[in-house]
Amino acid sequence: MTLTRRQLVAMAGFAAIAPPSLVFARTDPTSQEMVLHDPEAPVLGNPKGDVTVVEYFDYQCPYCKSSYGMVRDVVEQDGKVRLVLKDWPVFGGASVIAAQAVLASAKLGKYEKTLDAMFHTPNKLQQTDVEKALKKAGLTFDGVGKAVIEHQAWISGLLDRNWMQAAAFKFVGTPSFVVGTTSFAGVLDRKGLKEAIAKARG
Amino acid sequence: MRFNFSFVLLVVLSICGPALALGPPMDMADAFKLSIDRTGTAATFRWQVAEGYYLYRESLQATTDDGTKLDLRTPAGEMKDDPGFGNTEVYFGQAAATLADAPQTMKLTFQGCQDGGICYPFRTVAIDGLRIEAEAPFGIRPQDPPAFQSFALIAPSAEPEKVEQSAPAPAPVPAPLAEPGMVEGFLARGGTVLLLASFMGLGVLLAFTPCVFPMYPILAATLGRQGASLSPGRSFLLSSTYVVALAAAFSLFGILAAWLGQSFQIALQSPPAILITAAVFIILAIASFGMVEVQLPAGLRDRLARSQRSLGGSFGSTAILGFSSALLIGPCVTAPLAGALLYIAKTGNLLLGAAALFALGIGKGIPLILIGTSGAALLPRAGAWMAQIRWLFGFIFLATAIWYIDRLIPPPVTLALSAALLVSIGVFFGAFDTLPQQAGIGRRLMKSASLLSMLYGVFLAFGAASGSTSMLQPLQFSGGPVASRSLPGLTKASFATVSSNGELKAAVAEAGKPSLVYFTADWCVSCRVIERSVLSDPQVAESLKDTNLVSVDLSDMTPDKQQLMKDSNVIGPPTMLFFDRKGAELPSIRMVGEISARSLIDTAAQTQQALAKPAIDNTAGARQ
Numbered sequence: 114m115t116l117t118r119r120q121l122v123a124m125a126g127f128a129a130i131a132p133p134s135l136v137f138a139r140t141d142p143t144s145q146e147m148v149l150h151d152p153e154a155p156v157l158g159n160p161k162g163d164v165t166v167v168e169y170f171d172y173q174c175p176y177c178k179s180s181y182g183m184v185r186d187v188v189e190q191d192g193k194v195r196l197v198l199k200d201w202p203v204f205g206g207a208s209v210i211a212a213q214a215v216l217a218s219a220k221l222g223k224y225e226k227t228l229d230a231m232f233h234t235p236n237k238l239q240q241t242d243v244e245k246a247l248k249k250a251g252l253t254f255d256g257v258g259k260a261v262i263e264h265q266a267w268i269s270g271l272l273d274r275n276w277m278q279a280a281a282f283k284f285v286g287t288p289s290f291v292v293g294t295t296s297f298a299g300v301l302d303r304k305g306l307k308e309a310i311a312k313a314r315g
Numbered sequence: 316m317r318f319n320f321s322f323v324l325l326v327v328l329s330i331c332g333p334a335l336a337l338g339p340p341m342d343m344a345d346a347f348k349l350s351i352d353r354t355g356t357a358a359t360f361r362w363q364v365a366e367g368y369y370l371y372r373e374s375l376q377a378t379t380d381d382g383t384k385l386d387l388r389t390p391a392g393e394m395k396d397d398p399g400f401g402n403t404e405v406y407f408g409q410a411a412a413t414l415a416d417a418p419q420t421m422k423l424t425f426q427g428c429q430d431g432g433i434c435y436p437f438r439t440v441a442i443d444g445l446r447i448e449a450e451a452p453f454g455i456r457p458q459d460p461p462a463f464q465s466f467a468l469i470a471p472s473a474e475p476e477k478v479e480q481s482a483p484a485p486a487p488v489p490a491p492l493a494e495p496g497m498v499e500g501f502l503a504r505g506g507t508v509l510l511l512a513s514f515m516g517l518g519v520l521l522a523f524t525p526c527v528f529p530m531y532p533i534l535a536a537t538l539g540r541q542g543a544s545l546s547p548g549r550s551f552l553l554s555s556t557y558v559v560a561l562a563a564a565f566s567l568f569g570i571l572a573a574w575l576g577q578s579f580q581i582a583l584q585s586p587p588a589i590l591i592t593a594a595v596f597i598i599l600a601i602a603s604f605g606m607v608e609v610q611l612p613a614g615l616r617d618r619l620a621r622s623q624r625s626l627g628g629s630f631g632s633t634a635i636l637g638f639s640s641a642l643l644i645g646p647c648v649t650a651p652l653a654g655a656l657l658y659i660a661k662t663g664n665l666l667l668g669a670a671a672l673f674a675l676g677i678g679k680g681i682p683l684i685l686i687g688t689s690g691a692a693l694l695p696r697a698g699a700w701m702a703q704i705r706w707l708f709g710f711i712f713l714a715t716a717i718w719y720i721d722r723l724i725p726p727p728v729t730l731a732l733s734a735a736l737l738v739s740i741g742v743f744f745g746a747f748d749t750l751p752q753q754a755g756i757g758r759r760l761m762k763s764a765s766l767l768s769m770l771y772g773v774f775l776a777f778g779a780a781s782g783s784t785s786m787l788q789p790l791q792f793s794g795g796p797v798a799s800r801s802l803p804g805l806t807k808a809s810f811a812t813v814s815s816n817g818e819l820k821a822a823v824a825e826a827g828k829p830s831l832v833y834f835t836a837d838w839c840v841s842c843r844v845i846e847r848s849v850l851s852d853p854q855v856a857e858s859l860k861d862t863n864l865v866s867v868d869l870s871d872m873t874p875d876k877q878q879l880m881k882d883s884n885v886i887g888p889p890t891m892l893f894f895d896r897k898g899a900e901l902p903s904i905r906m907v908g909e910i911s912a913r914s915l916i917d918t919a920a921q922t923q924q925a926l927a928k929p930a931i932d933n934t935a936g937a938r939q
Contacts (some may be wrong), residue, residue: 203436235401286435299433
């Protein structure tokens with residue numbers, strides 16, 4: 114079941130005549146804008162695409178890892194999908210560090226490569242795994258560490274917004290998806306993801 | 316009224332579309348139903364894991380309220396293999412974890428997944444007694460993510476661990492688990508004061524074990540030598556000196572052992588330590604007899620005379636005696652001793668560990684002080700008896716020396732030395748003296764006792780000459796008339812011996828039934844007690860009839876055995892470890908130190924119970 118466009122429009126209209134809440138909505142980290150188009154979040158796929166797929170994930174979550182290739186493939190084949198991968202490090206400290214490293218690498222111009230390498234690590238992350246993944250992308254742990262410190266505010270801001278969104282959606286864990294205006298708890302298969310995208314296009 | 320136009324309100328959770336391969340994920344609290352129960356200081360946490368869900372073994376963590384990690388014991392889980400991403404150890408169905416020393420309030424963390432679907436965040440619950448209160452359901456909010464460089468420090472997922480790539484992974488090796496976090500437990504509940512008070516209390520309880528018994532005659536002998544000058548006040552001071560020295564030595568050995576990375580007990584069992592201790596007691600004996608008739612080199616005689624003079628009453632000699640006595644009780648492994656030593660090894664906190672050992676030593680000495688102070692009045696002050704009392708104590712010191720070097724020399728030699736001692740006692744106390752007609756009952760009884768001592772000595776001498784090894788049945792030497800009787804109980808021979816890590820692993824993994832691994836040694840007094848009065852109990856044998864019995868004999872130390880002890884965190888004998896069918900240790904029920912038949916039967920029952928739970932053994936193949 115989804116909300117109808119009409120309902121959405123009605124709600125948007127209601128928002129428009131309620132300026133305080135409109136302001137709130139803009140700065141609210143759980144707003145539609147911030148979930149689908151967080152200007153600070155790196156985007157994969159087609160940045161100008163008509164549908165946004167958001168995935169809340171963890172680098173140590175086995176189902177995030179096993180579905181990663183499929184998700185990238187579906188987005189690639191579609192050609193008009195924006196893919197936003199949002200770190201929700203539910204597996205604790207090592208996942209936070211992996212997330213920090215990959216985000217910092219975006220500032221070093223290596224986001225996609227590092228992300229890809231980080232998804233192909235063992236389930237249980239060790240420092241050496243993170244180092245290897247960074248090396249594969251042509252980076253060093255120390256170099257990335259410096260970038261993490263330099264961009265600490267940006268990284269923390271992103272992670273914090275991701276967390277608040279996941280909490281607001283009442284997601285129970287990773288992976289969880291938002292495709293257009295529908296959310297999915299748990300891993301999606303190829304068919305499911307394609308259908309969700311098609312549905313979002315209406 | 317407040318409007319919240321968050322986008323999340325507009326997004327609809329798709330829970331029944333074809334998109335989901337699995338059923339919608341349950342709430343974490345329903346997927347993993349947690350319960351707690353407590354018995355004594357221990358707490359057991361159980362998770363009822365919904366079908367199609369699993370819990371990560373590694374995620375199970377307990378901490379005190381201020382974040383100090385507690386020693387949560389978990390059984391081996393099932394290896395779950397995610398192709399390309401490695402193995403992880405998980406629990407399906409049920410999971411259990413135990414804390415040997417659980418504080419009233421603490422925090423418990425766990426994490427799991429819906430198999431093939433979704434992984435839940437780490438969940439932390441606050442425990443207060445039997446109450447479980449959920450905390451933030453979404454894990455840690457990463458407003459303040461850990462510093463990037465601290466990778467090695469963050470817990471728990473970053474702890475290095477060997478990764479086994481080979482498919483059906485064998486049950487993990489006895490994980491290097493610490494001894495019941497005894498020290499940590501007391502610290503968590505009541506800080507340093509409670510820790511020290513508890514160790515002192517435990518010491519008092521341990522004061523009445525065979526390990527401490529030799530201390531009583533030694534202290535009596537020390538006090539007895541004081542003669543007329545012994546007032547209750549003085550005997551209190553002397554007893555206290557003895558006990559403080561004993562406790563100081565005890566904690567000093569602990570520090571040394573930690574420093575040298577050596578096993579405390581093993582170090583005390585090294586031949587030089589044994590010889591030095593025996594020599595101290597021989598010197599004390601010589602001093603007791605008086606040196607008048609013995610011709611020795613002048614230098615040694617002077618030294619002995621000096622020591623004899625000082626032994627006449629100085630606190631210094633009492634302190635030396637207390638210090639040497641620590642060598643006698645040191646090898647007796649008890650749970651608090653093991654706890655303190657492992658605490659030192661684990662945290663490097665020498666001071667606190669040593670203080671705990673000191674408190675333990677003082678506790679063991681409190682009954683000594685009480686008996687020393689009150690019993691001193693019973694000792695004779697002067698007169699003809701005095702010489703004989705001094706002799707008696709001389710013999711006690713000699714007996715202690717023989718008992719101590721027993722572990723270094725062949726048994727028949729011990730028998731020969733004991734024979735010599737008993738014959739001498741007979742002679743010294745009048746076995747061959749002629750009783751005057753008017754002799755009183757006391758003199759006559761003394762003569763009977765002397766003759767009996769003579770007689771026993773003669774039997775021991777016969778036994779020694781015939782190669783017998785038993786002090787109690789000296790004539791039951793090999794080749795002699797051995798009365799064969801079949802004991803319903805267990806003996807040391809009921810255990811299969813292993814002497815290395817590899818052998819142990821094989822022995823516990825291949826048995827197809829649960830295992831009991833018993834660390835013992837010939838020199839271990841508490842082990843002898845266990846073998847004589849616990850294992851021999853038919854009820855114990857009955858309770859262990861379906862258990863694979865394995866022992867590690869530490870009488871002859873080898874590097875392999877040393878490694879084995881280190882890897883299994885065993886401080887010394889007696890220690891009993893329990894393993895499940897697959898060869899994984901059930902660490903919450905290990906037993907250290909002297910035990911009763913009852914406690915062993917209970918533990919055996921507990922083992923069977925733990926094994927009946929699928930969380931611990933869910934491989935159908937291993938059940939056959």
